[in-house]
Structures are given as C-alpha cells and as structure tokens.
Amino acid sequence: MIPVPTPALLKQITANENNVYASYRRLIDAALAKQATRGDSYQRLIVQWSKLNLIPPGEAKEGTARRRAAELPQFITDLNQLLAPAATQAQQPAEDFPPVAGSPWIIRLLKLVEEKVVRPIETGSPRAMASVRTCFGDEAAAAVPRFREILQQLQAIHARSDGKSKGMLYNPALPRSMGALGRGSGAVACIDLSSEFRPHLMSDVKAASTLVHEGSHTLAVEPTVDFAYRDAHAHYLLPPKLALLNAGNYEQVVIDLIGGMPGQLNAGEVEALRDGAGDSLAQVHALMCSRVVRAWVRVYDLIGLAANGRITAGELRGLPPLPSDSGPLLTAVLRELFAQLETLMSAVNDYLVLRLGAQAGGGLNRAPEQRTKDDPGAHQRPATLDDTQPLTFESTPTATTVTVSFDWASKGAPDAIARNILFELTDRIWQGKQAAFSGSEVAHVVQSIQLTDRPALRMMLEDYYARLSRKAKID
Numbered sequence: 001m002i003p004v005p006t007p008a009l010l011k012q013i014t015a016n017e018n019n020v021y022a023s024y025r026r027l028i029d030a031a032l033a034k035q036a037t038r039g040d041s042y043q044r045l046i047v048q049w050s051k052l053n054l055i056p057p058g059e060a061k062e063g064t065a066r067r068r069a070a071e072l073p074q075f076i077t078d079l080n081q082l083l084a085p086a087a088t089q090a091q092q093p094a095e096d097f098p099p100v101a102g103s104p105w106i107i108r109l110l111k112l113v114e115e116k117v118v119r120p121i122e123t124g125s126p127r128a129m130a131s132v133r134t135c136f137g138d139e140a141a142a143a144v145p146r147f148r149e150i151l152q153q154l155q156a157i158h159a160r161s162d163g164k165s166k167g168m169l170y171n172p173a174l175p176r177s178m179g180a181l182g183r184g185s186g187a188v189a190c191i192d193l194s195s196e197f198r199p200h201l202m203s204d205v206k207a208a209s210t211l212v213h214e215g216s217h218t219l220a221v222e223p224t225v226d227f228a229y230r231d232a233h234a235h236y237l238l239p240p241k242l243a244l245l246n247a248g249n250y251e252q253v254v255i256d257l258i259g260g261m262p263g264q265l266n267a268g269e270v271e272a273l274r275d276g277a278g279d280s281l282a283q284v285h286a287l288m289c290s291r292v293v294r295a296w297v298r299v300y301d302l303i304g305l306a307a308n309g310r311i312t313a314g315e316l317r318g319l320p321p322l323p324s325d326s327g328p329l330l331t332a333v334l335r336e337l338f339a340q341l342e343t344l345m346s347a348v349n350d351y352l353v354l355r356l357g358a359q360a361g362g363g364l365n366r367a368p369e370q371r372t373k374d375d376p377g378a379h380q381r382p383a384t385l386d387d388t389q390p391l392t393f394e395s396t397p398t399a400t401t402v403t404v405s406f407d408w409a410s411k412g413a414p415d416a417i418a419r420n421i422l423f424e425l426t427d428r429i430w431q432g433k434q435a436a437f438s439g440s441e442v443a444h445v446v447q448s449i450q451l452t453d454r455p456a457l458r459m460m461l462e463d464y465y466a467r468l469s470r471k472a473k474i475d
C-alpha cells in the first residue's frame, strides 16, 4: 500500500520540495511494474499516471506541481484499490506458533551450545580451539570468554520470554532471509524469531548457530555487528580485531563444533586469506559480500528509525535523494530499497562465481574506466581488435559467473574490480525493470557504505576495506 499524501506532503509537492513527488514516482512506478493482473482499471491508471508525469508544452513548472498535488491523492487511492487484492493475498494467514517460554527445543539448543561449544572452548579442547583460532586469528584468547557471555545472555533472554513482548518471541513480519533478529542489548535485549525458526523446519545446527549469532549482537559489552556473513568466506578474511566483533565468526564456531558443515576452510587456507593476503578474486568477492551485508543491515535499521519518526537528514546521507521528514512515505521508499538490497545480497552471496580468465598471449588490455558519483554511467570502451573484455558475465538460473580477465586482475586492485563488478551486476539485475531504485543507485548505496554506516562502524569498515584493497598476488 502506498501512503496517501498528507496535507503537509501535498504542500511540498506544490512547492517542489523535499523530493516528495520524486519519491511517490519511485513507489508508483515500482508498484505498477509489479502488478500481475493487468485489466482495464490497470490500463486506465497507466494512462492517468503518464498524463500526470507529462509536462504539456507551455505549462509552467508551478502549474505542473499544482496539478500533481491536486490529482495525486485520488490517483493513489485508486491504485491502492487495485493493489489491495494482491496485498491481502500476500498476507499469510495467522500462524499458530509453539510457546517459546519453556520450549523443550530451545532448552535443548542452549544445552547443545553449552556442551558442544562453550565447555570444550573453556577447557581448551584441541578441536574447539582449532575452530576458535581459525575464526579469530590472534584474537582467539579474547574470543574465548565471550562464548560463555553469549550463552548466558541467551539463557537470560529465553528466561524472560513472556509470549508478548519480552525475551524470545515469534515475529511473522521478519523478512524470510532472517532466521532470527536480536534487538537491544544487555538486560532489555529481545530476539525475534522468524516463522521458520521451528524444530521441523530448521536443523539444530542452524538454529543453535543462529541463536549464538543473534545473542552476540545483544551483548552488553562490545556487542557484535555484521561486517561479513559467512558467504564466500568473507568472515574468514576479516582482520582479527573485526572478527572479534563480527557475529558470523561466532556462528561459524558453533557450526564447526556442533555440525561440521561441508565446504569450510581449514586453518591453513584461512591463514592464506586473512588480512589481505589471499588471492585477489577471493578478496573481491569478500569485499562485495561485506559491503552488501552492511548496506542491507543499515537500510533495515533506517526503516526502523523512519517508522518511529526518529530519522535525521544526516542519516540519509549516501542514499538517493529522499524525503527526510515524512515518516510513512520515507518508510515506504526505504522498504523498496531494502527489498532491492535483499535481491542483490542473494545475487552476490549465493549466485555469484568469480573466475580468473586465461592468461592470454599479449592481448591489448586497459583497466576499465572508473565510475564516479557524478557519472555513474558505464563508458563503453572503443572496441579494438585483440581486446579482451575485462569482465565477462554468464548467467544461468543457478549462477552468475563473472570471468575477470587475467591481465586486468593482475593489474587492478581488488576494490576497483569489486566496484566494477558491482555496478555491472546491479545494471544487469534491474535493467529495463521498473524498480523504485535504479541499479546504479543501489550500487552507490553499497559502494559508499563505509562513509555512511553508523558512525561507530565507519572507521572499522574503512580500515577493513583498505586492507583488502591492497594489491594482492594472483596466480
């Protein structure tokens, strides 16, 4: 549903202020593009909408703004009516959730964490310590006591559950990609559980590691954040000081000790990757994963702030121009941005494969042009004979494979390669699709996250990205 403009917003539309009309345009274009049934009323709305956006020759700017302010409320009311059946269908019927307080499954999960993770770490079992060292490098000793703290925090949160507002509670509104979500810290922390967080839908390993991940976010002292999820081994590449503050690294130890998931790296392989030491494509992928994750989490946080009317213009820095002081409208556009970032996160974390091109015999190669904030468009390089494309994209339903030319990969810094792949990828995802934000707008949000994230994290992110941006060896 698109929020019907308030008198204050209509005034801003009339005055051409605060990006209000432009934001409605984003929402309406996206809603019309998503509409599946396209009957007569849909066609009528399309015609009306293009008239509203058209500026007839001779109409003054003020006249256009006044006309839009006059017609927009009724247009949105009609559009919402068209969207209503779909919106109702999308709403899941109310589910019955098992009680959380005293849940034998959750008690068993916490016991599993105690017996298989916390105690072996405290008693220095070789298997447990190998995992801790792999995940935290030379900060392993500092990580050890934090596992007990996380478990105690989880036990306290579970004990507070009242099925209404405290402790652990089911929240069917949680995005499906989040298994659970920690909120607040210390004695007032809560953990929301998604509708998938149930014994018959989620394995014990997944549930226990998710709880530890979320519990680590709620520690009273030095709570963790999400610098990098476990995708593409990004969490292994964090410098140990950041690993200590990254929830995914605690989650990884739980997976190692309770489950043993296939495809993970051993200590030697991690050593080769950590701290900017690894091959450049592994770093490129890790950089992309980390940036997309931070952008996704950040926009999720902004939605919360906007919905509570506690957002400032400063917090919207780095995002495309948005209406800063309008709760429901801002919340609605941020939700669209979040959904697009969710799509991008899945594309980067789950579907992207980076491959090094063959070492060609003397092909003519230049590094591709950098895109800048003022000029996000891709510059087509003039085709020359004997020219190898720096990036070649191949998409199948299960993977997007990007081949980075050998010459370029050996000359380019990981950050420059990551940046170009990101812009190209977002262009491909949203090209020709009417979405609220264009591919390059989404890419800019991601690419500038170390400048616009929560102030406390900016320095750390810049530091991490700078380490990975160093020229790395390829072979």
Ligand SMILES: [Zn+2]
Residues within 6 Å of the ligand: 213, 214, 217, 225, 226, 247
């Ligand atoms: Zn997290």
